[in-house]
Amino acid sequence: MINTTAYNSLTQQLKSQNVLLVAVSKMKPVADIQALYDLGQRDFGENYVQELLEKQSKLPADIRWHFIGHLQANKVKYIAPFVHLIHSVDKQSLLKEIDKQAKKNERTIDVLLQLYIAKEETKFGLDEAELQYILDNKYKFPHVSITGLMGMASFSDNLEEVRKEFQHLKSVFEKYNSQELSKISTGMSNDYQLAIEEGSNIVRIGSLLFGNRS
Numbered sequence: 001m002i003n004t005t006a007y008n009s010l011t012q013q014l015k016s017q018n019v020l021l022v023a024v025s026k027m028k029p030v031a032d033i034q035a036l037y038d039l040g041q042r043d044f045g046e047n048y049v050q051e052l053l054e055k056q057s058k059l060p061a062d063i064r065w066h067f068i069g070h071l072q073a074n075k076v077k078y079i080a081p082f083v084h085l086i087h088s089v090d091k092q093s094l095l096k097e098i099d100k101q102a103k104k105n106e107r108t109i110d111v112l113l114q115l116y117i118a119k120e121e122t123k124f125g126l127d128e129a130e131l132q133y134i135l136d137n138k139y140k141f142p143h144v145s146i147t148g149l150m151g152m153a154s155f156s157d158n159l160e161e162v163r164k165e166f167q168h169l170k171s172v173f174e175k176y177n178s179q180e181l182s183k184i185s186t187g188m189s190n191d192y193q194l195a196i197e198e199g200s201n202i203v204r205i206g207s208l209l210f211g212n213r214s
């Protein structure tokens, strides 16, 4: 079941703020994605390659699929023909594989670099030195286009801490602005307002639209 009221007010708000909504549909059925599609939503995010492939084969071809989860290099080949944006590049070796598969498919794949901003040890992401290294070497990967940064804040009720993490990502973004970065993907159901206040222009929202995942 999708929350139509939440979707309508969210899209209205995000439109006025020029923020892209990625509807995160992981663990949700094809019927729910189709229902949101029928309301006009075209950008959907998934975390697992196998699940994405199954859904992609059953849903309209004009959906823009965003890959937002941790991506293993050996699975890049499956999504390379169609993926719209990979948010979660957390290793140079992964970027190299994306470049290789993009070339095979005679396309360029847009990606974001995932910066590690949370306090938790469990989240994936690059530190700033690794980010800098990748940006300095991006000419080696002509079939990928690095268009921005992605981050996940700590899972915390401490909003000031979360805000600081978003501000940190924004300051790194500004430091590398000459690198043609334009996108900031931060913000989920619980913290997207804060994320937008701190510069996010892509939000990844699941439970607010689709209900809680069991």
Ligand SMILES: *Cc1c(COP(=O)(O)O)cnc(C)c1O
Residues within 6 Å of the ligand: 024, 026, 047, 068, 069, 152, 187, 188, 189, 190, 204, 205, 206, 207, 208
């Ligand atoms: C699941 C997930 C989301 C969406 O989370 P909600 O709290 O359901 O909005 C966003 N980004 C990533 C990377 C996710 O894994």
